[in-house]
Amino acid sequence: MDEYTAKQNPKSSDGRSLEPWEAQLRKGSLEMAILATLWTDEKYGLEILRALDGKSSLALAEGTLYLILNRLKTDGLVESKWVDAGTGHPRKYYWLTKVGKERLRAMARFWIQFSADLGELLDPLGDRKEKHSVHQ
Amino acid sequence: MSTNSVTESVDEYCNRLWKALHNLPTPEREDFVREVRSHILERLEAEPEVTADVLTKIFRAVGEPKELASEYRTQAMLREATRSDAQWVLRPWVLLRATLRWGVTSIAGLVAFFVTVTGYGCAVVFYLCALLKPIFPTHIGLWLAAQHTLSLGYWNGRLSGAEVYGMSMRSPTSFVVLGTLGPTGGPIRELLGYWIIPIGFLCGALFFLATSMFTRWFIARFNRRKKWTASVSHVTSIPRVTELDSSR
Numbered sequence: 001m002d003e004y005t006a007k008q009n010p011k012s013s014d015g016r017s018l019e020p021w022e023a024q025l026r027k028g029s030l031e032m033a034i035l036a037t038l039w040t041d042e043k044y045g046l047e048i049l050r051a052l053d054g055k056s057s058l059a060l061a062e063g064t065l066y067l068i069l070n071r072l073k074t075d076g077l078v079e080s081k082w083v084d085a086g087t088g089h090p091r092k093y094y095w096l097t098k099v100g101k102e103r104l105r106a107m108a109r110f111w112i113q114f115s116a117d118l119g120e121l122l123d124p125l126g127d128r129k130e131k132h133s134v135h136q
Numbered sequence: 137m138s139t140n141s142v143t144e145s146v147d148e149y150c151n152r153l154w155k156a157l158h159n160l161p162t163p164e165r166e167d168f169v170r171e172v173r174s175h176i177l178e179r180l181e182a183e184p185e186v187t188a189d190v191l192t193k194i195f196r197a198v199g200e201p202k203e204l205a206s207e208y209r210t211q212a213m214l215r216e217a218t219r220s221d222a223q224w225v226l227r228p229w230v231l232l233r234a235t236l237r238w239g240v241t242s243i244a245g246l247v248a249f250f251v252t253v254t255g256y257g258c259a260v261v262f263y264l265c266a267l268l269k270p271i272f273p274t275h276i277g278l279w280l281a282a283q284h285t286l287s288l289g290y291w292n293g294r295l296s297g298a299e300v301y302g303m304s305m306r307s308p309t310s311f312v313v314l315g316t317l318g319p320t321g322g323p324i325r326e327l328l329g330y331w332i333i334p335i336g337f338l339c340g341a342l343f344f345l346a347t348s349m350f351t352r353w354f355i356a357r358f359n360r361r362k363k364w365t366a367s368v369s370h371v372t373s374i375p376r377v378t379e380l381d382s383s384r
Contacts, residue, residue, distance in 0.1 A: 046178045063199030
């Protein structure tokens with residue numbers, strides 16, 4: 001939990017928390033991340049959360065995941081159905097619709113281009129960091 | 137914890153959620169509660185031992201029923217307000233109710249609410265003027281008073297301390313809808329006569345349609361941001377799935 005908290009509340013050298021900036025960044029990518037968890041196969045809520053948690057470091061209040069899924073469904077990006085999984089209670093599975101897949105592809109294209117451009121811009125900072133650590 | 141008390145706690149949580157989701161259509165309400173219930177049960181199954189502490193952590197991670205329901209209801213109202221059927225034209229209160237609810241939680245919502253109230257307010261004043269002109273021909277009209285005050289509505293009949301109830305604007309920045317800018321001294325004259333009847337109906341309809349269309353567009357444009365904010369706002373205070381999920 002400490003590691004997680006530290007990860008969620010990094011501080012810049014001036015001691016100010018980066019949390020608001022980081023939250024904005026996470027917030028902006030949440031829809032794409034949720035859609036991406038459904039790219040390979042259909043999943044139910046908890047599976048989506050596990051995928052987000054394990055692969056993207058995007059954690060969210062669990063109940064609100066269903067609000068977002070509901071919204072994505074209204075937008076026609078995902079579809080859902082109740083399945084009796086033999087666990088004693090049914091699970092609601094979600095999968096991407098054709099529109100959802102197209103939207104996710106477009107998002108991914110933009111994201112990859114955007115992060116590559118930004119990476120290029122931030123490259124000098126990486127060099128500086130290395131030099132700085134060499135000097136130390 | 138015994139199985140019975142766990143079931144009771146889950147039922148109690150779901151009941152609270154169910155009650156907090158009032159005003160929603162029953163099938164939608166049932167579906168959401170069923171899904172949250174299924175989620176909680178799924179989480180419990182992954183625990184080797186269910187203690188009161190574990191149960192509390194799971195409930196906390198899922199969210200307080202009232203808050204969850206409040207977000208869901210806001211979303212449902214906004215969804216209804218932007219639904220692409222023709223009925224919305226006849227239901228301005230759907231937009232007013234949705235923007236009022238939205239306005240409680242965000243600046244964008246507040247802007248939407250004020251624009252909606254102002255727009256519909258103008259429409260109401262135009263319609264009322266058109267309808268009431270034949271009944272109060274000397275009191276209803278478009279009035280030009282002192283201090284460049286232009287008003288549409290019901291004049292109180294006084295020359296000194298003339299006041300018009302409806303909507304008024306006074307250069308450079310004073311504007312009021314469904315109210316009055318207060319009494320003005322000096323002359324007042326009516327500008328439109330009976331032309332206010334067709335003009336009132338026409339402008340009322342235009343304001344009505346323009347307001348509905350703008351509000352629907354505004355909700356569709358700015359609402360998405362709010363939901364994502366709600367989704368990650370508790371990100372540092374909730375336990376992660378992997379922390380609670382001992383099966384991994």
